[in-house]
Amino acid sequence: MSELRILSPTAILGYGFPLSSFQAGLDRDPHVIAVDAGSTDPGPYYLGAGKSFTQRAPVKRDLHYLIQAALERRIPLIIGTAGGSGAKPHVDWTVSIVREVLGELKATAKLAVIYSDVDRDFLLKEQRRGRVQPLGPVDDLTEEEISESVHIVAQMGLEPIMQALEEGAQIIVAGRAYDPTVFAALPVLKGYDLALALHMGKILECAAIAASPGSGSDSLFGYLHDDCFVLEALNPERTCTKLSVAAHTLYEKSDPYSLPGPGGRLDLRQTNFQELPGGKVKVWGTRFVPTEKYFLKLEGARRVGFRTISIAGVRDPIMISQIDEIIAAVKERVADNFRDLRDYQLHVHRYGKDGVMGSLEPQAQPAHELGLVMEAVAPTQEIADTICSFFRSTLLHYGYPGRKSTAGNLAFPYSPSDISAGAVYRFNVYHLLEVDDPKGLFSMEIREE
Amino acid sequence: MRYVKDVASVIRSKNAGPYELTFDLMFPDEETYEQVKHSITKEKIAALYKIEESQVLSIVHFAPAHAVKVTIVRPRASGDLGETDVYGAQQHAPLLELTF
Numbered sequence: 030m031s032e033l034r035i036l037s038p039t040a041i042l043g044y045g046f047p048l049s050s051f052q053a054g055l056d057r058d059p060h061v062i063a064v065d066a067g068s069t070d071p072g073p074y075y076l077g078a079g080k081s082f083t084q085r086a087p088v089k090r091d092l093h094y095l096i097q098a099a100l101e102r103r104i105p106l107i108i109g110t111a112g113g114s115g116a117k118p119h120v121d122w123t124v125s126i127v128r129e130v131l132g133e134l135k136a137t138a139k140l141a142v143i144y145s146d147v148d149r150d151f152l153l154k155e156q157r158r159g160r161v162q163p164l165g166p167v168d169d170l171t172e173e174e175i176s177e178s179v180h181i182v183a184q185m186g187l188e189p190i191m192q193a194l195e196e197g198a199q200i201i202v203a204g205r206a207y208d209p210t211v212f213a214a215l216p217v218l219k220g221y222d223l224a225l226a227l228h229m230g231k232i233l234e235c236a237a238i239a240a241s242p243g244s245g246s247d248s249l250f251g252y253l254h255d256d257c258f259v260l261e262a263l264n265p266e267r268t269c270t271k272l273s274v275a276a277h278t279l280y281e282k283s284d285p286y287s288l289p290g291p292g293g294r295l296d297l298r299q300t301n302f303q304e305l306p307g308g309k310v311k312v313w314g315t316r317f318v319p320t321e322k323y324f325l326k327l328e329g330a331r332r333v334g335f336r337t338i339s340i341a342g343v344r345d346p347i348m349i350s351q352i353d354e355i356i357a358a359v360k361e362r363v364a365d366n367f368r369d370l371r372d373y374q375l376h377v378h379r380y381g382k383d384g385v386m387g388s389l390e391p392q393a394q395p396a397h398e399l400g401l402v403m404e405a406v407a408p409t410q411e412i413a414d415t416i417c418s419f420f421r422s423t424l425l426h427y428g429y430p431g432r433k434s435t436a437g438n439l440a441f442p443y444s445p446s447d448i449s450a451g452a453v454y455r456f457n458v459y460h461l462l463e464v465d466d467p468k469g470l471f472s473m474e475i476r477e478e
Numbered sequence: 479m480r481y482v483k484d485v486a487s488v489i490r491s492k493n494a495g496p497y498e499l500t501f502d503l504m505f506p507d508e509e510t511y512e513q514v515k516h517s518i519t520k521e522k523i524a525a526l527y528k529i530e531e532s533q534v535l536s537i538v539h540f541a542p543a544h545a546v547k548v549t550i551v552r553p554r555a556s557g558d559l560g561e562t563d564v565y566g567a568q569q570h571a572p573l574l575e576l577t578f
Contacts, residue, residue, distance in 0.1 A: 072557030072564040165497050166551045275542035279502050283494040283549040285540045376560050387562040388553050389527045391572050456496045456555045
C-alpha cells in the first residue's frame with residue numbers, strides 16, 4: 030500500500046513552530062510541506078487595505094526554515110492564501126519575503142505565483158448573466174457594491190495548484206485558496222482519493238490545533254493511504270485523540286457533516302475516527318459529493334470611511350443609571366452643531382453594560398463602572414476627528430438630570446484622549462460565482478528566482 | 479433540573495465566516511451527550527439571545543465529538559460599523575444559563 034506524507038508546520042504562516050517539532054516532521058520524510066497563511070477572522074480591514082494581519086519578521090522566520098528544508102529535500106513548499114487575505118498586495122508581499130529568504134540562502138528555486146483577484150468589470154458581466162448568488166445570510170450582490178470594492182478575491186480549488194506542481198514549481202505562493210487545497214493538491218495529482226485528501230487537508234490546515242492540548246503554533250503530520258489517513262502530533266507534549274480530531278471538524282463552520290468547497294462538498298456522515306497506538310488517529314469513510322456546476326467563493330471589501338476613537342471611564346452611579354439617555358442626547362447635540370455634516374456615524378461601546386454582546390446581551394443590570402469607547406466614522410479623517418472630539422467634549426461636560434459631579438463626567442486614561450485610527454473597511458462581497466473552468470480566473474506566473 | 483455548564487467540557491462561540499456565529503457545546507462522554515443533546519432547542523437559544531427563532535440557522539448533533547453545534551445569524555457582518563466582537567469569541571456567556 031502506498032503512502033503520501035505531508036508536513037503542516039503551523040496553523041498560519043507567521044504563527045511560528047518549535048524547531049524540534051519541525052525537525053521531527055522532516056525526519057518522517059514528507060513529500061510536501063504546506064501551510065495556510067490566511068483567514069477572514071481578523072475582519073475586513075486586511076482584505077480592504079491590502080495588508081497582512083501577520084508581521085513581516087515572524088513570516089520571514091517561518092519561511093526561512095520552510096524554504097531551506099524544501100529545497101534541501103527537493104520537495105515542494107506550498108503556501109495558500111498568501112499574506113492573510115490572498116489579494117495581489119498580499120501575494121506580492123509574501124513573494125518579496127520569499128525572494129529575500131532565497132537571497133540570504135544563496136539559493137534559486139522555480140517559483141509559481143498564483144493570483145486570485147477578480148476583475149470588477151468581469152464580475153459585473155457575470156452578475157448580469159445571473160452567475161452570482163449570495164452565500165448564507167447575505168444580500169444579493171449589487172452593481173454598486175462590485176464597483177466600490179477595493180479588492181475582490183476568489184477562493185481557488187485544487188486545479189491551479191495542481192497545474193503549478195505539474196509545471197515543476199518548487200515553491201508555490203497562492204492567493205486566496207480553499208484551505209485544504211495546499212495539502213491536497215499533490216496527493217490528488219498522484220491519484221489519491223479526493224475526499225480523503227481534502228478531509229486530511231481540512232484538519233492539517235490548522236496544524237496542531239487538532240491535537241490535545243491544541244496549539245496554533247505547532248506542527249502536525251499527515252499520512253495519506255489509499256483508504257484512510259492518519260494524523261500525528263510532532264511535539265511529544267501533544268497527542269492526537271479521537272476527540273481532538275473530531276472536535277476540530279466543528280471549528281469555525283456551521284455544519285460538521287457537510288463541508289462545502291470549490292466544486293463540491295465533503296460529506297462526513299460515514300466518517301470514522303479511530304485512535305492508534307502512539308497518539309495517532311486514523312480517519313476513513315469521508316466522501317466527496319460534486320456539485321452539478323462549479324462554484325467559487327468570492328470575498329470582497331470596500332472602504333466605508335475613516336475612524337477616530339476616544340476611550341474613557343464612568344464611575345458616577347447617577348450617570349451610569351441614565352447612560353443610554355445621556356449618550357442619545359449628546360449625539361443630538363453633535364447633529365445640531367454639524368447640520369451640514371450628515372455623512373458620519375457615531376457609535377459608543379459601553380463596556381460594563383453591553384460592550385461585548387451589543388444587541389445580543391441578555392443582562393440588563395450594568396456594572397459599577399463603565400468603559401466607553403466613543404467612535405466616529407466619517408468620509409475623511411478630519412471629519413472623523415472633529416465629530417469624535419466634539420462628542421467627547423460635549424459628553425465630558427453634559428449636564429444630565431440629577432447631576433452632582435459638575436467638574437466632568439469622564440475619566441480619561443490618555444492624553445491626547447482621541448486616537449485617529451485610519452481607514453475602515455467592511456466585507457461587501459461574500460458570494461458564489463459559477464464558472465466553467467476552475468482555473469480560468471487564476472493567473473499564474475512561473476519563473477526561476 | 480441541572481445547568482448544562484456543569485456537565486459540558488467546552489462551551490464556546492466563534493465566527494463561521496463573516497456572516498454567521500456558531501456555538502459549540504461539547505460533552506466529556508457519549509452518555510452525557512445523549513442525556514443533554516435534545517434539551518438544546520431553537521426556542522431556548524432564541525430566548526437566551528433575545529432573537530427570532532428564524533435567526534437560529536441550525537442545531538446539529540455531532541456524535542464523533544460528543545458535541546451540539548448551534549449556528550445563528552450574526553447581528554452584523556464581522557467588522558461592520560457597530561461591531562463588538564470581530565472574532566465572535568465572547569458571545570457564549572448566555573449559554574451558561576442553559577438547563578436540562
